[in-house]
Amino acid sequence: MQYSFASRTAAMLASPVRHIRENARRHSFISLAEELPAQELFPVKLLEEAAHDVFGSGPDALQYGEPEGYFPLRAWLAGEWEQRKGVRLPPGQILLTTGSQQAIDLIVRLMVDERDPVLVENPTSPGCLQVLSMQGAQVVPVESDEEGVIPDKLEALMIRYRPKLFFATPTFANPTGSLWSAARRQEILDLCRHHQVLVVEDDSYGELHFKQKNESPDKSPHGQSRKFAEAYPSLFALDHAGQGGQVLYIGSFNKTIAPGLRTGWAAGPAPLIEGMYALKQLADMQSSTMNQRLLFQLLTRSRFQWHEHLAMLNKEYSTRLQLILELLKRPFWKDVTYHIPSGGMYVWVRLPDGLDSALLLKAALPKGVAFMPGALCAVGSEGASHIRLNFSHPGREQLLMGMNLIGETISEFTARS
Amino acid sequence: MQYSFASRTAAMLASPVRHIRENARRHSFISLAEELPAQELFPVKLLEEAAHDVFGSGPDALQYGEPEGYFPLRAWLAGEWEQRKGVRLPPGQILLTTGSQQAIDLIVRLMVDERDPVLVENPTSPGCLQVLSMQGAQVVPVESDEEGVIPDKLEALMIRYRPKLFFATPTFANPTGSLWSAARRQEILDLCRHHQVLVVEDDSYGELHFKQKNESPDKSPHGQSRKFAEAYPSLFALDHAGQGGQVLYIGSFNKTIAPGLRTGWAAGPAPLIEGMYALKQLADMQSSTMNQRLLFQLLTRSRFQWHEHLAMLNKEYSTRLQLILELLKRPFWKDVTYHIPSGGMYVWVRLPDGLDSALLLKAALPKGVAFMPGALCAVGSEGASHIRLNFSHPGREQLLMGMNLIGETISEFTARS
Missing domain, CATH: 3.90.1150.10 (Aspartate Aminotransferase, domain 1)
Known part of the structure; x- marks a missing residue:
């Protein structure tokens, strides 16, 4: 037929x-x-050990779990944010997803009606453009220079289109690998606040920062990562972990630990996380509790050092x-x-x-x-x-x-x- | 804000x-x-052993895999269909999903525009109704009697609404647990063919059939299951495993093995599986290869007897x-x-x-x-x-x-x- x-x-x-x-x-x-x-x-070997422990803990790990994601893993993420980026984030404002792609799909389905204008740092990830096109958004590209998205251009487009959303990847964008300057980050966040436009910040690649030539060689891994977060704070951190209500943050373990675990997350203002949570249930009920427990076991109860x-x-x-x-x-x-x-x-x-x-x-x-x-x-x-x-x-x-x-x-x- | x-x-x-x-x-x-x-x-213990083997096989199991799902598991499903239900189904016409809920979401996103009429066996699963409402479908309920959906009522609605889709659960519907008679199955399929309406057959609960009182007690588990499939063939089997192009079939391991594995599937006509495959990539890239390998290992290389x-x-x-x-x-x-x-x-x-x-x-x-x-x-x-x-x-x-x-x-x- x-x-x-x-x-x-x-x-x-x-x-x-x-x-x-x-x-x-x-x-x-x-x-x-x-x-x-x-x-x-x-970390295959350590994951194997983690699997042994998770399955050994009984059948709970294989049952449906909390649709918003395994609580201890969300609490771990919140702790990591506080310790490393100095911002507090209640675990209730984190939703675990299958990856950053799903987080993008959920926020777009939640907020975008057909023909709604959406601003996009251009170029951007193929997955983001596909989601927007499928949802029928009017995709409006925003130009960048070497410091990041250009404030004047962004503001002109905000005034002209009054968009609900602005998609940005300040840290190592897919595909450009560009890194916005610290000053530009604050400037863009201020503009979004002034014009009441929600930023969706895709930070899937944010942990993959390479050592700078002038960096002192004796810095510990933890110190290195903290220093980077201070030099290039995410828009989400600048917005006080979403308390300003201006940023929805998207992160993922798929690039840093292993894609087979299919675990990423969205963090941000409660009404958005609630809405994405409801949508996630109709999209796939929930991600795998088993995989989330595996990750939690790896991160906290094994010899693995994040x-x-x-x-x-x-x-x-x-x-x-x-x-x-x-x-x-x-x-x-x-x-x-x-x-x-x-x-x-x-x-x-x-x-x-x-x-x-x-x-x-x-x-x-x-x-x-x-x-x-x-x-x-x-x-x-x-x-x-x-x-x-x-x-x-x-x-x-x-x-x-x-x-x-x-x-x-x-x-x-x-x-x- | x-x-x-x-x-x-x-x-x-x-x-x-x-x-x-x-x-x-x-x-x-x-x-x-x-x-x-x-x-x-x-089967927690056997899954633990399977995990040991899967992780032991190296890092491939943790990488992104085929977005349509791990080929050997799709081939296993095809083999199971042929052996148990007597119908041939190319593995290329199977898409692995996170579960039946995701399969429903994907087919609806693929086919339904706002205000499109969709026929639904009534009552039906909460998840199906949510997806249809989110996509803006005009949901048209179809009445049933004790043998299943009533042909006259269905036909009248098909003529009146010219729907693209008809959602049906002939075997143990959620919530009613009803089971259509064999004659009614053929009758409904013929009607759908005549009016060129695609049936989405949700068979998530189809394996959970309890022994009938008059059943001979000495039948083997395999024989029991085969006998049930003969007595109550799925619409998909009647349609020669989708070769008739009339049925998209949805199944799941989440109810029969464990939900933590997050693995279900859709099987059907190639153009539909292709379209759902493309949509799945924008929805979440792919389901977990690791979990699919675990299942395959459990089903084929362990002491587990399906x-x-x-x-x-x-x-x-x-x-x-x-x-x-x-x-x-x-x-x-x-x-x-x-x-x-x-x-x-x-x-x-x-x-x-x-x-x-x-x-x-x-x-x-x-x-x-x-x-x-x-x-x-x-x-x-x-x-x-x-x-x-x-x-x-x-x-x-x-x-x-x-x-x-x-x-x-x-x-x-x-x-x-």
């Missing part, structure tokens, strides 16, 4: 991401398109970033431009003039390599001229070969013109 | 379910309102059903009516004339007991006169005390009138 889909699904169904992913399953295929952490750094783990991850990712930056200096890549990120998992590369990233992808796939075409990460024309390269997942050899193959493809295009 | 929610969220936020659940956390509280399986029957497990579950639930039926014979309950289900987890009870289930709940909560008020499970006035009682979760003592407390509350109302 013929099926008639809802009106807004058409664009979504045409996404090329599935095509990339199906290619990526071929054994020899190299994908720099994914949003994958390095699996060789997962801050040491982050420091290890960041050291390794920093090395991988150095490698991809080295590769970007090779001749194939001479006509591209990019900013060097100091955290996250991606480099956002501007292609040589006139080269379209979708066409480039089409030529690269048969060579056995993929990247994320910029159009999926951006509103407007900027996307077509950019590609997103992931450096966290591919091993050294893969990165080397993948970058060669993409570079070669670029040179084939530029040689022609 | 003031938050302005999307227009359709208001009704959802007023749901009394959270209130019931918060009460249920009080230690001495007895809830017959929940949709919980019996946790003392979870059909023996189901037989054990059904024997125990059948005993619990007998108990609640005994309790319903007590004097407090003399003015209620109900059908005796032969499977599932609920009894749907019609209250004495004039007694409103929401008022009854209000009076019952302070006594430390809850049930599901019928209005959450039904469209129209039928809900107010009914309550749903869960018999799978409470232990013997709890069921006894809970039923006494509810009965006492009923008698306080009826004594007054």
Whole structure:
């Protein structure tokens, strides 16, 4: 029979991401398109021990639990915020989700009606743009400079569109890896407060900050992480952990511990968390209590050291970033431009003039390599001229070969013109 | 600040379910309102062993996996269908979800635009009604008799509304526990085919069938289950596992193995599974590969016996059903009516004339007991006169005390009138 889909699904169904992913399953295929952490750094052994303890505690861990998420894990998150970022956050204002993607979907379903204008730091994550398009939002891109979103531009758009929401990723945005300055953070928060626009702050990559060159080498992992949080406070922390009512914060363990645990969270003003909680029940009842208990066991009752783990991850990712930056200096890549990120998992590369990233992808796939075409990460024309390269997942050899193959493809295009 | 929610969220936020659940956390509280399986029957020990093996296999199990779900588990499901229900189903036409609730949410988001008419077997699960209301569907209830949905009524509504979807639960509906006759199943499927209406068949409770009195006692668990599938084929099986394109089938391990694994599935025509797959990625990227591997390990590489497990579950639930039926014979309950289900987890009870289930709940909560008020499970006035009682979760003592407390509350109302 013929099926008639809802009106807004058409664009979504045409996404090329599935095509990339199906290619990526071929054994020899190299994908720099994914949003994958390095699996060789997962704490597998400690999780196995944690699983032993969780299952050993009886069947409760396998039953439905609190739909808002396992309370001790929410309390742990609140404690972590207080200790490391100096802000108090009641566990009741935290909702555990399957990841940041689900948190984005829930807040958008909660607040956005068809044709509602929503401001978006541009470029932004493909997942965020898909959710907004599915909900029928009018997506309004906001321009940035090297310090972050540009206040004047943001304010003009707020006045013009009176949006309900502004999506921002001040710390290591997907795809750009950009980091807003401290001054800019406060300025933007003040503007949002003045114009009564809720900020949705996606901090999924916020823990992946690499050591600065001028940083003292003897700092402890905990000290490093605290220092970073002081230098670049999240908008949520500036808003006193949501007490100002201005920021909904989104975080995740999927990039820092392991995606298989499917655990992220939203934190913020009580009415929003309540609403997302109600929506989460209709979306999937609740996330896995079992997985949340596993995480809690790992974080608090095992030899696992959270801050040491982050420091290890960041050291390794920093090395991988150095490698991809080295590769970007090779001749194939001479006509591209990019900013060097100091955290996250991606480099956002501007292609040589006139080269379209979708066409480039089409030529690269048969060579056995993929990247994320910029159009999926951006509103407007900027996307077509950019590609997103992931450096966290591919091993050294893969990165080397993948970058060669993409570079070669670029040179084939530029040689022609 | 003031938050302005999307227009359709208001009704959802007023749901009394959270209130019931918060009460249920009080230690001495007895809830017959929940949709919980019996946790003392979870295969905890075998899952612990499976976890040991899964984590031991390396970090792959903790990485993002296939968004449509772990292939071997989908292939296992396909094999199970072929072996037990005699129908072939390509694993590519199965999407693993977090549970049946997510499958319902995805198909509704995929197909339903605001004000689209959707036919619903009435009463139906609270979760299904919430999803439809959130999507802005025009929910049209369809009446049933003791054999299932009434063909004439269904056809008249199909002609009048030309709906895209019809939600049905032919086997042990939540809340009624009703079971459609074999003839009625074919008749309804033929009607849907004739009028080109897609059936969404929620079979979440379909494995929970209790032994019939006339059944031969020496039948093996596998034989029992096969015999049941022959006597009461799912609409999906009658439609040749979706090859007819007429049925989207929804199933779940959450009620039969453990909800903490958060694994259910949708199976059906390729265009629908493709669309739900795309939507699932924007909803939460994917369900947990780790949990899916755990299940696969349990089902195929451990001492766990799936059909023996189901037989054990059904024997125990059948005993619990007998108990609640005994309790319903007590004097407090003399003015209620109900059908005796032969499977599932609920009894749907019609209250004495004039007694409103929401008022009854209000009076019952302070006594430390809850049930599901019928209005959450039904469209129209039928809900107010009914309550749903869960018999799978409470232990013997709890069921006894809970039923006494509810009965006492009923008698306080009826004594007054």
